[in-house]
Amino acid sequence: MNILTKFSWRSLALKTIALAAISSLACSSNAQKSQISQNTQANYRLVPVVKGLENPWSVAWLPDRTMLVTERPGRVRIVRNGVLDPTPIGGVPAVFASGQGGLMDISIHPQFAKNRLVYLTYSHGTDTANRTRLARAVFDGKNLKNLQVIFEVNPVKPGSQHFGSRITWLPDNTLLLAIGDGGNPPLQIEGKLPRFQAQNRRSDLGKVLRLKDDGSIPPDNPFVKAANTDPAIWSYGHRNIQGMTFDPVTKRIWATEHGSSGGDELNLLQKGKNYGWPLATNSKEYGSGREISPNTSLPGLEDPKLVWTPAIAPSGLTAYNGKRFPQWQKNLFAGGLVEQAVRRIELDANGKVLNQEPIAIGARVRDVRQGPDELLYILTDESNGQLIRLEPAKS
Numbered sequence: 395m396n397i398l399t400k401f402s403w404r405s406l407a408l409k410t411i412a413l414a415a416i417s418s419l420a421c422s423s424n425a426q427k428s429q430i431s432q433n434t435q436a437n438y439r440l441v442p443v444v445k446g447l448e449n450p451w452s453v454a455w456l457p458d459r460t461m462l463v464t465e466r467p468g469r470v471r472i473v474r475n476g477v478l479d480p481t482p483i484g485g486v487p488a489v490f491a492s493g494q495g496g497l498m499d500i501s502i503h504p505q506f507a508k509n510r511l512v513y514l515t516y517s518h519g520t521d522t523a524n525r526t527r528l529a530r531a532v533f534d535g536k537n538l539k540n541l542q543v544i545f546e547v548n549p550v551k552p553g554s555q556h557f558g559s560r561i562t563w564l565p566d567n568t569l570l571l572a573i574g575d576g577g578n579p580p581l582q583i584e585g586k587l588p589r590f591q592a593q594n595r596r597s598d599l600g601k602v603l604r605l606k607d608d609g610s611i612p613p614d615n616p617f618v619k620a621a622n623t624d625p626a627i628w629s630y631g632h633r634n635i636q637g638m639t640f641d642p643v644t645k646r647i648w649a650t651e652h653g654s655s656g657g658d659e660l661n662l663l664q665k666g667k668n669y670g671w672p673l674a675t676n677s678k679e680y681g682s683g684r685e686i687s688p689n690t691s692l693p694g695l696e697d698p699k700l701v702w703t704p705a706i707a708p709s710g711l712t713a714y715n716g717k718r719f720p721q722w723q724k725n726l727f728a729g730g731l732v733e734q735a736v737r738r739i740e741l742d743a744n745g746k747v748l749n750q751e752p753i754a755i756g757a758r759v760r761d762v763r764q765g766p767d768e769l770l771y772i773l774t775d776e777s778n779g780q781l782i783r784l785e786p787a788k789s
């Protein structure tokens with residue numbers, strides 16, 4: 395493991411990939427082998443909890459610590475006491491399972507103990523016209539019942555890229571919903587490249603939206619009184635957020651988003667702000683490597699707190715506040731699909747990034763969460779995907 399203290403991204407990123415590749419070989423031969431996190435000297439090991447999940451996307455815990463895991467083709471699985479129930483839960487809506495789309499995030503209502511409401515995001519539609527939907531349903535222990543689609547993205551888009559779609563609850567019981575820009579060139583939406591949706595404030599695409607728990611618009615959203623503006627918008631100028639979390643200690647909202655070629659970002663989300671895509675970006679066009687914008691920063695646009703070039707393809711994000719890894723409190727943990735690692739990110743009291751290091755997993759990481767047992771849980775994006783627990787190694 396290396397320590398990324400300097401910001402010479404190109405050489406450090408290459409070194410990181412080399413080390414991650416070496417570590418992943420070591421991991422795959424012995425998943426429970428202990429590793430040492432260099433800059434905090436935290437001993438940890440990776441313990442496989444469940445195997446045989448098909449492209450798992452998200453994990454959520456019920457109050458009794460039962461885990462619900464989405465599989466992208468369109469199933470929700472139950473894990474009780476570390477055992478995967480062979481029967482998927484019933485009542486899951488039909489999804490448009492293609493490319494990046496399918497059944498995606500799962501989240502339980504903050505008052506689940508009273509209302510038993512479960513929230514799902516999924517792509518719906520056809521190859522030529524599809525969109526992300528947010529639905530909620532009552533979970534009776536075996537099935538979802540009374541499923542209601544409480545929000546759907548406008549406009550529709552073609553193709554099977556950039557759906558978002560993380561759900562993050564805020565303390566006032568509203569939720570944030572991250573929606574991607576709709577896809578890469580040469581796809582078009584309304585006669586333009588999808589990326590221009592991110593700056594189109596009439597569109598839900600390329601946005602973080604804030605909704606009440608029934609899908610309606612909170613009256614204190616930043617643009618409810620603005621002309622020609624979608625009142626659901628919380629922040630805009632996003633390409634494709636795949637990791638988002640609210641830190642209950644610092645009250646900050648963090649999100650990771652994919653760049654095109656390079657230029658992946660960690661952003662500190664604030665109400666009403668513009669995060670730049672595609673007017674200011676560190677990423678380049680796929681294939682040609684041409685500039686997307688001559689600007690990496692512009693007045694009035696929020697700069698990322700961290701840029702990853704080459705791309706790590708961040709997915710899943712959690713703010714760690716547990717007691718099991720006291721050295722890691724106040725750190726962010728970001729999964730990486732391409733890097734096949736979890737980035738541990740150290741922040742100062744103002745939210746400035748001080749340091750980061752990759753924790754090699756040896757497979758594409760789709761989600762990373764802090765569990766109710768204050769350990770870290772990781773989902774790997776594979777046809778035989780795993781749920782892995784990251785726990786302190788016994789000394």
Ligand SMILES: [Ca+2]
Nearest residue numbers: 659669670671
């Ligand atoms: Ca940005």
